Amino acid sequence: MTLRRVNVIILVLLAVAFLIIVQRNLLNLSDFLHKEHPDAAAVLPFESELSPDLGLELVRKGEEIPVLITAAEERLGAVVAVMNSVYQNSKANVVFTIVTMNDTVDHLKTWLSRTKLKNIKFKIVVFNTKILNGKVSKDPQTLQAAKPLTFARFYLPAYVPDAEKAIYLDDDIIVQGDIQELYDTSLKPGHAAAFSDDCDSASAKGIVRGAGNQNNYIGFLDFKKESIKKLGMRANTCSFNPGVIIANLTEWRNQNITWQLEHWMELNTREDLYSKTLAESITTPPLLIVFYKHHSTIDPMWHVRHLGVTGAGNRNSPQFIKAAKLLHWNGHYKPWGRASAFSDVWDKWFVPDPTGKFSPVRRHAGDN
Template structure:
């Protein structure tokens, strides 16, 4: 097939149904989009494994990656118990981001094009009406079909978990200041932002787990709207100088201001990648439907909270390239 205008070239599609019974009436395809970068590939593997093991629904993973990761990913998926999953590998062309992201020449290696894959969902999964997007630093502890069935209000293209309402914020975040308000992400000194008349104390939301209605997304041209704000930011520097989170968040906050539905907060229990995660009780972590290690510490690294919960879903890399870093040993060798 010809590449789409974005260069999102489908590379693999494994159409065979999983080698196990799916529930009657559950043959509806559930599309899950996840980005898989080489240096974090073990994260995407664990996330997909946890989703796959907890569902009897017909889940298809749309794995967005860069060209040089494809072979590594294919080996990892093909020679482990994950080979029965249904998946497509999509090659993301970073050139689509030209003029839309400010890349500091000194920090070019910190530029992560795949973090923007979530902006291009209709290009990635053109035939789906509804998709789930998940970051690579999550694991799922319940059937993903429940998240998929999140009701979206008429006219809403997506459902997110609000930062102020989230169970995890109530448990973990004290003295967060502006970190979970719009002012933590956008520069309210800029006229372009002020003109939007968005209240600065509006609660932000987390873009690492969401459900999207792609019919509505296309109708409202969400991708074009997001690109517009990305390009404007390059010229006008509209994002907060002390950005509270991912650089993908500000355009989403603008485009979805008061125009998004909510997912159950237990489907995005976050902050496990920050010191706040240590405040969670084991009972709370066990009850969570989705655990999210957003923050500096990743569960494949040394110091993340509840890394042992994540590790249950990790499948060692058969090539030996990706190793877990653990306190007691320098590396967790692939067995």
């Protein structure tokens, strides 16, 4: 063997030895980094787009809980807050159906996709206002009160066609309990819906007379009208609040509830059965008629309301508000406005608008 060949073999062996040493050093460095930063090895170029709460998605399986909410452009921050509160306080497999108008779709999609809410399951449905033709009075005062989206709850089976049960929530709500518990509310046989009675102890304490809130049927319906008299309803019957609805959609379909609601809407355009009542509501009366003594009830702590009524919200203690499983700011004063009770509770669930179009209005020290 020549000297040149021996030198080549030695160089090759040295090169192999060098590569082995380098490989071992790299493996040791990798082990060190993994011990010091356990997540470093899992970082991939595209994972920066994933939510830090992605792990929660793995356990959100099983029965879907359909939750329907309406989204008006000027109240979009409210929708985001209620969705966030439902999502964060439950590990249930919640699927939101958001009913809105065409001009709000892009804003809503941006808000959800560019914030920590990006992993929430939802579908957006555009409300067809033509469905209300002939069902809402053309009186200017009535038209102003007739915000189209408030009628979306009448059409629940159409928006969640594959579901047997669903929850409807107003947008001025914060959910502090596990939505699974509300969904599991038992409805009596033959009942298509469950509501919160206005005479229950948890909400009646907040009612203020003369503020547009009533706790019986006479506050919503004109009992002097013949069509109302024929129904044989008692005027002092406790009313209910349709801001939270648990619906048995199978019964809803079988009993043609939507058709019944539309019937009373149409009749009201001709006879003013409820358009000019003290409550000033044209959404609640049809529900009161159709579900008269034929609905189940919701646990009072799952619908603590009147927080948006002047003076009423402040009657509740902070301890009571903390214990409540669902808070409802029904009334003129909303938690994203300047003067509202317990707006700090709502603020905890609000997710800032990435477009900057919506911001809560807050009182500053210099305001009068």
